[in-house]
Amino acid sequence: MEKRTTCPFCIPFGDDIVAKNGLCYARWDRFPVSKGHLLLMPFRHTPDYFSLTDEEKQAMTDLIEECRQILTENFRPDGYNIGYNIGEAAGQTVMHCHCHLIPRYRGDTDNPRGGVRRVVAGKHYKNPMRRIQSDERVRYSSEPGTEPEEG
Numbered sequence: 001m002e003k004r005t006t007c008p009f010c011i012p013f014g015d016d017i018v019a020k021n022g023l024c025y026a027r028w029d030r031f032p033v034s035k036g037h038l039l040l041m042p043f044r045h046t047p048d049y050f051s052l053t054d055e056e057k058q059a060m061t062d063l064i065e066e067c068r069q070i071l072t073e074n075f076r077p078d079g080y081n082i083g084y085n086i087g088e089a090a091g092q093t094v095m096h097c098h099c100h101l102i103p104r105y106r107g108d109t110d111n112p113r114g115g116v117r118r119v120v121a122g123k124h125y126k127n128p129m130r131r132i133q134s135d136e137r138v139r140y141s142s143e144p145g146t147e148p149e150e151g
């Protein structure tokens with residue numbers, strides 16, 4: 001884990017805080033992907049969503065709702081993406097748990113269909129409305145480190 005003195009989320013400046021509760025706070029993303037992009041995080045330094053206590057998880061959920069109201073009143077987005085990047089392989093660059101609340105606007109991308117399914121390039125269905133047939137489902141082994149079988 002990063003030391004508290006080097007983590008950019010551990011000690012927020014008062015004017016950075018958009019909303020907060022007893023366990024978590026929200027601030028504007030410094031590299032926003034849309035107008036109103038917020039980061040929500042626990043005050044406690046912990047690496048990811050799975051390391052949050054049950055109370056912190058509830059506090060994050062409550063803060064998401066509060067921030068959605070702030071964004072709706074101020075920016076009137078047409079939709080939202082909510083997401084956690086957990087681990088370097090998933091794109092996490094600051095190892096302090098944080099949630100992205102990203103307002104979405106009609107026309108902000110050419111084709112929003114698929115939403116977060118498009119995070120891995122080329123891995124989304126071309127026709128997301130097509131149902132997966134039972135013989136196309138992936139079977140997973142319970143053995144760690146084994147690859148899924150097609151079929």
